[in-house]
Amino acid sequence: MNFTFIDTNILIYAHDKGQAGKYKIAQESLQQLWETDTGTLSTQVLQEFYSVATRKLKPAMSHREARDIVAAYGEWCVMNTDTQLLVSASMLCERHSVSWWDALVIEAALRSGATTLLSEDLQDGRQFGTVTIRNPFAGD
Template sequence: MNSRNSGPRSIDHPVDRAEGTSSIANSSTKNGSVDTRASVAERVFVDTNVVIYACDRGAGDRRVRAREVLAPLLRERRAVISTQVLQEFFAAITRKLHVPAEQARRYVEKWRRIDVVVVRPEIVLGAIDLHRLHTVSFWDALVIKSAAVAGCGRVLSEDLNHRQVIDGVTIENPFR
């Protein structure tokens, strides 16, 4: 997600294509990678890095993989994010990708079309407990606690330990 120039990076939004799209419906698994064919009812929490890669036209293979994983989740309305993800997404694309704030705001509005967990004080307190009990940062614990509260069985993230289970949620790195 690093940028070499100071001009805005070209981005687009996978939510635009998710409804009525014919893109990959089921992602195949390779060496323990994410299987999006799991239970139709399973909700999957998507961390900020996956959301950013899916939008960033300069992210190469990571963009392709993020979109492969997200397409069926978006189409089947199983993707979940949180207000934390929306905040981090806005901050990252404006700061690192140099996307103008007005355009970044429109992208955040589009991400609101999927289920968004509002991070309430109870979730923050639960995240503090997870942080204390497990070797994860507070911010990662907040992602995990938000996923658990939303009833998600999995979190897609490159920032956590692949296949680790915390608070009943399995971490999966879609880029492995």
């Protein structure tokens, strides 16, 4: 089965109605992953989501609402950020000239066994080992 790793920005757009076009695409992407039970993510993604949703969204999401979303997507959480992930991500960051935060997401996607990483922040079609980056908003 092919799993898809979700970056924080996709999760945020799926809950940000102020970004109408991206909201719809992100919602549809996540819905398809729920239906096929092929979505995956990491504790880092859930931590970042909670922080952005409760502080940066306009209007900000309530703590309770953000907590409920984190709990729901916790079903997909297969990767915890541990020391080895940090070390591996630092090498990936250095080797591929990607940001530290992106390297953490990429490394978590690799370790999760995902074949696709949905992200707006990385080049659509770029590959890192067995993971291919897909930007669901490319072509908008």
